[in-house]
Amino acid sequence: MTKTRLEAFSDAVIAIIITIMILELRPPHSTEWSELKKLWPAFLSYIVSFTMLGIYWGNHHHLVHTIKEVRGGIIWANLHLLFWLSLIPFATAWMGENHFEKITVAAYALLANLCGIAYYILLLIIKKCNPGNNALLEVLNKQSKKGMISCIVYTVAIGAAVIDARIGGALIILVAIMWLIPDRNNERAVKEH
């Protein structure tokens, strides 16, 4: 029961975050295609954030699906993750409105990093609360390896963005692609469980 409500609440929050971002994408007042084209940075930021939140939703789904018991620690680690995720529309709008200005891309990479760390903390607490659950452990190990790589790349991206926004942006997209590549072992482990 408790698990269902944790999932339902997280789903609702992620669904709202992913959807209200569109409110930041203001339609141009003119009706020229050229005006619409000027929105490309905001649109590209939207795509990146939508994808990132989609990845978090999918992974969160895999993670919580295998939990057997929900303790207070998991609830708070989950809220901590949702807190950083909830700032994504803010960082997306700042980056999109300012055409990928160096500082805004660095801020976006920093937020992505904080989200990644919050996810990693959630992983650790779940691991601690579910010691004998082997199928879960296999998933956790996969996700924590990827999670650590993400945090390292995001940290590099913060510095890189200050020098050249394009390198920072490319690194952020690279992490998204790494997570998008289906992880057969991962799915198999969940299925067997």
Place this chain on the structure above:
Amino acid sequence: MTKTRLEAFSDAVIAIIITIMILELRPPHSTEWSELKKLWPAFLSYIVSFTMLGIYWGNHHHLVHTIKEVRGGIIWANLHLLFWLSLIPFATAWMGENHFEKITVAAYALLANLCGIAYYILLLIIKKCNPGNNALLEVLNKQSKKGMISCIVYTVAIGAAVIDARIGGALIILVAIMWLIPDRNNERAVKEH
């Protein structure tokens, strides 16, 4: 379990998209009926988009209801559909604020087309993942026939809107009506299943 969460997340996103569109319908500052009447294009756009999202919700419901197994491919095809649907408030506001200017109606038809294609891709992936499910196949065949017609009409609507916005708009509404007509065979197939 997984299926329930896929449904819950999709429902939440569609519910939010359908509802935040009203935030784009700003109440006039004056209190004259004439001021309210000037909002008719925004209001009409709202009705069209609300209906379209209602149709997607209903069809999505029928579709996912018959799935037996949710794989990674289905999750991503579903997020891809939700991505295009999430742009509807943007296209609706642009069209409504600019009183159905040709270019905005063409953009709306283009987005409707992209949503239709995304739905079609989701259909194909679900078909591939559920080979022996006959009741599902019957529903899928019906929906994919209608889906193909929709995409053709929407493509025509893009071109037509550039010439005359009213023809483009009429074609978009035509597709909605086609989906609104209840499909007895469809309902029967689901019920038997």
Place this chain on the structure above:
Amino acid sequence: MTKTRLEAFSDAVIAIIITIMILELRPPHSTEWSELKKLWPAFLSYIVSFTMLGIYWGNHHHLVHTIKEVRGGIIWANLHLLFWLSLIPFATAWMGENHFEKITVAAYALLANLCGIAYYILLLIIKKCNPGNNALLEVLNKQSKKGMISCIVYTVAIGAAVIDARIGGALIILVAIMWLIPDRNNERAVKEH
């Protein structure tokens, strides 16, 4: 299953409508209590709409709870109701920002009437689809009697508001109070069911 999703979707839409109304209540730029006091019409409108939506949610809950089968007709009658409910934030903001100007109260009463009629249509369709369900019929008869009174009072309120906004407003609040009074027979019928 279908019923659960109908409930979940309706709950989500009503929850979003009830909550995004707060976005229309802009905090004053100054920090004087007098500035905050000037917001009382917007705040009062918010209370009325919140209560009204709460009543709809409660009644909708009672109604759908007793349904045995969800058909296409019910889905569309439900979406039709949600459509009119979704306009409440718009009417609330218009009324609140214009300090209960006659025309805006009349518009609010008109919308309340349309919501009431949409609810009544939903009642009729559910009645038709569930012929042998006695417990449901008892609830339906109670709700349809109250529903008819509401529509008559709202119709009077439209006219009354044009003459004096306060009479119109009082009638709208009167209807809310009528629904708030607990209906023991109603609860008993649901419980027995």
Place this chain on the structure above:
Amino acid sequence: MTKTRLEAFSDAVIAIIITIMILELRPPHSTEWSELKKLWPAFLSYIVSFTMLGIYWGNHHHLVHTIKEVRGGIIWANLHLLFWLSLIPFATAWMGENHFEKITVAAYALLANLCGIAYYILLLIIKKCNPGNNALLEVLNKQSKKGMISCIVYTVAIGAAVIDARIGGALIILVAIMWLIPDRNNERAVKEH
């Protein structure tokens, strides 16, 4: 069934309240770090409100989880709580935009107090409707003791904020910390139940 829907609706409303607050946090138009730093009061207000809503969600979860029967009174006491919670984004924005001006902190403490009282009323009604439920009673007694302390501290905070905003703010944060400290007896009682 009824309980599930009460939980789902409350979860949805709290999830939306917690998430739309981010819409009040407007990204600065300039891309200087200094501009971003100026947002610290809005950001700090956001953290406090996010934490407070997280605490309400967790406690609400514990509370409703042990209920056996949902009556009309519980539904309305719950909506009453949601009403005051829904005003949090308003008070948060007012306080954040005005850099913790005395009056805005007092208003925030007042709202926190009203939320606390509404929660307390919900507790009392649930207690009355579930007389023989011992595990629930234990949870309720714990929560009502903390609830009473909260209301007293919030009342002091209203007065204190008028004199010095920092004391008012500190008291509000103090209450949050009191609720964040895990209550082992509480968790045990729920588990045994």
